[in-house]
Amino acid sequence: MKNFTLFEDQNEFVDNLRHALREGFRSILGVASPAFGKTVVAGYITSEAKKKTGGSVWFLVHRKNLLRQTSQSFWKAGIEHGLITSGKRRSELPVQVGTIGTVHSRYASMKAPTILFIDEAHLGKGRMFETVITWAIEQGSIVIGLTGTPQRLDGKPLDIFQKMIEAKSTRWLIDQGRLSRYEIYSTPNLPDISTV
Known part of the structure; x- marks a missing residue:
């Protein structure tokens, strides 16, 4: 496993x-801007947990393309892992x-992991998410939800998590040169999409 070098704000x-x-x-919502490095932070915590406790860590996503991206990020970081997805037999890693x-x-x-990461945790009140998170908590897992949006799609709070931790703001990341500056363009009139 490679050594991780985190930015100061990621360490914080x-x-x-x-x-x-x-x-x-035991269930914490980690809120950070897109491109903050939430997957990198999860990889760091995963490698530290493996070294210190030998416990199991799962990182769950809601789409196959995110599964591939996360798996590639973990392999790049030297984190050996198995895949829990349809069409694959589960490894014992x-x-x-x-x-x-x-x-x-x-x-x-299944036996719940020691640590369970939930990517895109703002989807956490969907039936599948809620069932899996509740199961993991009841089995004694530490659950860490990761999101850039600390509320559900219907605007309600993510009350399945006991505590919310916020990373540095998007503005701070832009000011530090970690994210690009942006310009907003708009039109004064909404397009007519009634025939679409």
Whole structure:
């Protein structure tokens, strides 16, 4: 496994997650801007957990393209892992990258991981997400939801998580040169899409 070099703000985010765990929180929502490096942070926590506790870590996504991206990121970082997805037999490796749908269909016959990451956690009140998160919490897992949007698609809070940790703002990341500056363009009139 390769050594991770995190930016100072990513280390601060990890420290805040650790602090919340020491306070006794078991389900934490980590909120960070797109391109903050949430998957990198999850990879770092995964490698540290493997070294220190030998426990199991799962990183769950909701789409196959995100499964491939996350798996590639983990391999690039030297994190050996299995895949929990349809059409694949589950390996016994302690680190798994999987889809929420596959875990939802198999969880009754599975042992929950020590740490469960949920990517795009703002989808967390969907039936599959809620079932898997509740199952993991009841089995004693630490659940860390990752999102750039700390509310559900229907605007309601993500109350399945006990604590919310926020990373540095998008503005801060732009000011540090980590994200590009942007310009907003708009039109004064909405397009007519009634015939589309």
